[in-house]
Amino acid sequence: MKLELRAVVRLGVPxxxxxxxxxxxxxxxxxxxxxxxxxxxxxxxxxxGVWAVAAQDxxxxxxxxxxxxxxxxxxxxxxxxxxxxxxxxxxxxxxxALGYLHARFRLFQLEIQTRAxxxxxxxxxxxxxxxxxxxxxxxxxxxxAERDAAALDSASTNGRFVLAYADGVNARIDxxxxxxxxxxxxxxxxTPQRWEPVNTFHFMKRMSYTLAYGHPDRLFExxxxxxxxxxxxxxxxxxxxxxxxxxxxxRNAPRFDAAPLPPPRLLAADHVATGSSAVGVQTFAGPPPGxxxxxxxxxxxxxxxxRTANGHALLSGDPHLDLxxxxxxxxxxxxxxxxxxxxxxxxxxxxxxxxxxxxxVAWSFTNTGxxxxxxxxxxxxxxxxxxxxxxxxxxxxxxxRVEVYRDRKGRVLAIDTLYHTHRGPLLxxxxxxxxxxxxxxxxxSAVTAFLGLATARSVDEWLRLMQAFRAPIQNGxxxxxxxxxxxxxxxxxxxxxxxxxxxxxWDGTSSDSDWLxxxxxxxxxxxxxxxxxxxxxxNQQPLDPATAPFYLGAWWxxxxxxxxxxxLLRADSxxxxxxxxxxxxxxxxxxxDLFMPAFLDAAKRQRAAGDRGPTxxxxxxxxxxxxxxxxxxxxxxxxxxxxxxxxxxxxWDELLDPDDSTGQRRIFTPPGSVLASLLRHAxxxxxxxxxxxxxxxxxxxxxxxxxxxxxxxLEKYGAPGEGGWRWDRVRQANIxxxxxxxxxxxxxxxxxGGPGTIxxxxxxxTEGASWRMVVELGPEVRAWGTxxxxxxGNPASPWYTxxxxxxxxxxxxxxxxxxxxxxxxxxRIVATFTVRGGQ
Amino acid sequence: xxxxxxxxxxxxxxxxxxxxxxxxxxxxxxxxxxxxxxRGEGYPALTVAVxxxxxxxxxxAVTSLQGPVGDFATAVGGVMGIxxxxxxxxxxxxxxxxxxxxxxxxxxxxxxxx
Numbered sequence: 038m039k040l041e042l043r044a045v046v047r048l049g050v051p052x053x054x055x056x057x058x059x060x061x062x063x064x065x066x067x068x069x070x071x072x073x074x075x076x077x078x079x080x081x082x083x084x085x086g087v088w089a090v091a092a093q094d095x096x097x098x099x100x101x102x103x104x105x106x107x108x109x110x111x112x113x114x115x116x117x118x119x120x121x122x123x124x125x126x127x128x129x130x131x132x133x134a135l136g137y138l139h140a141r142f143r144l145f146q147l148e149i150q151t152r153a154x155x156x157x158x159x160x161x162x163x164x165x166x167x168x169x170x171x172x173x174x175x176x177x178x179x180x181x182a183e184r185d186a187a188a189l190d191s192a193s194t195n196g197r198f199v200l201a202y203a204d205g206v207n208a209r210i211d212x213x214x215x216x217x218x219x220x221x222x223x224x225x226x227x228t229p230q231r232w233e234p235v236n237t238f239h240f241m242k243r244m245s246y247t248l249a250y251g252h253p254d255r256l257f258e259x260x261x262x263x264x265x266x267x268x269x270x271x272x273x274x275x276x277x278x279x280x281x282x283x284x285x286x287x288r289n290a291p292r293f294d295a296a297p298l299p300p301p302r303l304l305a306a307d308h309v310a311t312g313s314s315a316v317g318v319q320t321f322a323g324p325p326p327g328x329x330x331x332x333x334x335x336x337x338x339x340x341x342x343x344r345t346a347n348g349h350a351l352l353s354g355d356p357h358l359d360l361x362x363x364x365x366x367x368x369x370x371x372x373x374x375x376x377x378x379x380x381x382x383x384x385x386x387x388x389x390x391x392x393x394x395x396x397x398v399a400w401s402f403t404n405t406g407x408x409x410x411x412x413x414x415x416x417x418x419x420x421x422x423x424x425x426x427x428x429x430x431x432x433x434x435x436x437x438r439v440e441v442y443r444d445r446k447g448r449v450l451a452i453d454t455l456y457h458t459h460r461g462p463l464l465x466x467x468x469x470x471x472x473x474x475x476x477x478x479x480x481x482s483a484v485t486a487f488l489g490l491a492t493a494r495s496v497d498e499w500l501r502l503m504q505a506f507r508a509p510i511q512n513g514x515x516x517x518x519x520x521x522x523x524x525x526x527x528x529x530x531x532x533x534x535x536x537x538x539x540x541x542x543w544d545g546t547s548s549d550s551d552w553l554x555x556x557x558x559x560x561x562x563x564x565x566x567x568x569x570x571x572x573x574x575x576n577q578q579p580l581d582p583a584t585a586p587f588y589l590g591a592w593w594x595x596x597x598x599x600x601x602x603x604x605l606l607r608a609d610s611x612x613x614x615x616x617x618x619x620x621x622x623x624x625x626x627x628x629x630d631l632f633m634p635a636f637l638d639a640a641k642r643q644r645a646a647g648d649r650g651p652t653x654x655x656x657x658x659x660x661x662x663x664x665x666x667x668x669x670x671x672x673x674x675x676x677x678x679x680x681x682x683x684x685x686x687x688x689w690d691e692l693l694d695p696d697d698s699t700g701q702r703r704i705f706t707p708p709g710s711v712l713a714s715l716l717r718h719a720x721x722x723x724x725x726x727x728x729x730x731x732x733x734x735x736x737x738x739x740x741x742x743x744x745x746x747x748x749x750x751l752e753k754y755g756a757p758g759e760g761g762w763r764w765d766r767v768r769q770a771n772i773x774x775x776x777x778x779x780x781x782x783x784x785x786x787x788x789x790g791g792p793g794t795i796x797x798x799x800x801x802x803t804e805g806a807s808w809r810m811v812v813e814l815g816p817e818v819r820a821w822g823t824x825x826x827x828x829x830g831n832p833a834s835p836w837y838t839x840x841x842x843x844x845x846x847x848x849x850x851x852x853x854x855x856x857x858x859x860x861x862x863x864x865r866i867v868a869t870f871t872v873r874g875g876q
Numbered sequence: 877x878x879x880x881x882x883x884x885x886x887x888x889x890x891x892x893x894x895x896x897x898x899x900x901x902x903x904x905x906x907x908x909x910x911x912x913x914x915r916g917e918g919y920p921a922l923t924v925a926v927x928x929x930x931x932x933x934x935x936x937a938v939t940s941l942q943g944p945v946g947d948f949a950t951a952v953g954g955v956m957g958i959x960x961x962x963x964x965x966x967x968x969x970x971x972x973x974x975x976x977x978x979x980x981x982x983x984x985x986x987x988x989x990x
Contacts, residue, residue, distance in 0.1 A: 051977040094942065
């Protein structure tokens, strides 16, 4: 018996261990991990598993490629910044090669971006991603992308380019071996899907979603319930209280519209609707509550030759977006003699150069943030299972589409039925059904427009091409070698009934609520060769309503960056390209210029009035030492920022969320420009903190906020002078990997800049300049640029973060712009790819 | 002793070639075959386990010549919530466990049947 037991143990133990090891080798382990451990056998394989990623050579010195569809051979020379210079004889072949390169360097990025819009992330992440998928599909983005793809004329020029691009992506997918698979696919135990041309449209919809999805109706409703309609309208003003518009007005300074804020009419907390319950076939979370649209903080400006040191027009562009690794951009240069010679940044997922320059013209964009979305309260025949909606006294059939959500094993996680009225998708919230009309869901034009811009030969031609641009509405600045400069805020601006703004929820039962059309291009905000000699946009309100009183949108961001850019350009009558570069990361702040004196003056007056508190004197003295610059070694900026936080807390007590148990969260924080406007009214009732017995004045609140800011700084960062207050120790940029993995991210980056600076650093530091470029339009176009990260999506690659250090320092690299392969200095060439023709 | 080293070397070569040409699943097959061939003689499971680990060490060394395996291990280990050296350790232990347990099971099964 003893012997038998020993034999069983001797066989059983290794058998169990072997079985377990084989199981994790073949199947992996899910457990309750958000991302399962992949099958360890293939994953750990020392030559083809995850380790192969470290050995992937993305840029071997010489490579011969086969890309089906390529008619004539293509040469791709990579310079020492890993930028491909694609020399082709046919434009289609050039875009085919670009598709291949996007896939070679950024395959995972291509797919995850597409999945995010298609709402198929749950096929990778299961239940975790289900809500995100459902909300994306409910918005109709995928549906809309499919319509655009179906309408694509494969015989048209741009249709052929999109198809050629897809061929290129698929050529890379087809040649992938187990050694070539990107890291993320291995971690997720996934394989790349083939690239369909519709994916390009999915990607463009994704960008539009990022840049043009926003509507204030729900927030406006809540604010109205909290403080009354009049005050809500003043806190969420149609027009910015500080006017420094994109289209110059002839003034040399911003215009302040300091109308008094109407007093709040507070309702009891139990009267405030929570708006959180939802019925219907799918729920609708609504747009982000932070503004008309997520505008990020892009800048662009152009300077006319007569204001530059060497007499050539200069253009600067730095679009700010979510910072990710790999970066959102991929830099490329495409040359097809006589047809195309364009350099700039492309989105992996789409063929065009979006921001860049050619031999004659340079351009860049910022987001306009116009109001391009409206909701309509619809009447349905059945809220649970609707078939018709009411319009002009009759029932009209809803268009239906069934959406199925699956996990990685193909199991169905959920099924939704989506409905469309003639306006757009129907969304359910709080027992109500609202349809949405959104220009982004209508015919796509961005790919076509961007492809066209690459060939523009002059500002005139570029502006003409921009007239066809629809969404997301963009502020484009442009300059050419002839010295012309211009700005245009182009896209589809809805014209609403009776000229009303689009802030309300419209009555869906009447077609009288429908848009009447779109603003004709002749009425787009536009300026060309202004007397001031420069033009700048930084997401601010495009037109001063005092001179152009028609509605383009609301909730414009405070124009601090625009004010600072204009201030710098006004003061510089001989701008150099070095100055343009320096301005991109200028640490000065128009916001600080405005608020810091207010704090100091209030402290002085309070002390004169008898406030003898020692902290106020000390805090005021410390703040006075600040040069109002957010440099990395600055030790006073943090005091100002914490005082500003305390000021918002004390001033906007009326906006505290009654549903928040902590009593700290506000339903909304009005923009800085509204607060700046309030500064001019010392006795406004808004200054009074209703939580206290006393009635506070402006000066009392400012002085108390300064003291509170000092106390917070002391508590969080220690005493001043001990180094804890250094700006780069308290605020950093954080660039996360697309999947959020910290070990693949670049975190705590010490960059200059703060809230409201030209290169702003706010919140979690996850947004910033996604591309910086300066172009000089002389006899030969010269350019400098960089973006955070690198060309490669492979974390083991030397090209993954090779540009980070220079980006942190605000430095730009000279961009090589050869006309022919022979023009590229041999010592700068690191790799040559040849695509054989006749495929 | 010399023979044992020789055996380990030859086995490592065989496992290495089989891993590269056929796949990771050949590791337990080689282990099982070795367990059967050397049943009753010394410690075949231990020998083949060491050989398998050695084979993967050598293959990983070749890979490391082509890229920054050490730094990469730290990055990927970070994703999985483990230090990089643990990931390398798991990579080397995995074939050892497969080969060793397969050899032990095969050896015991053949012995029991015999």
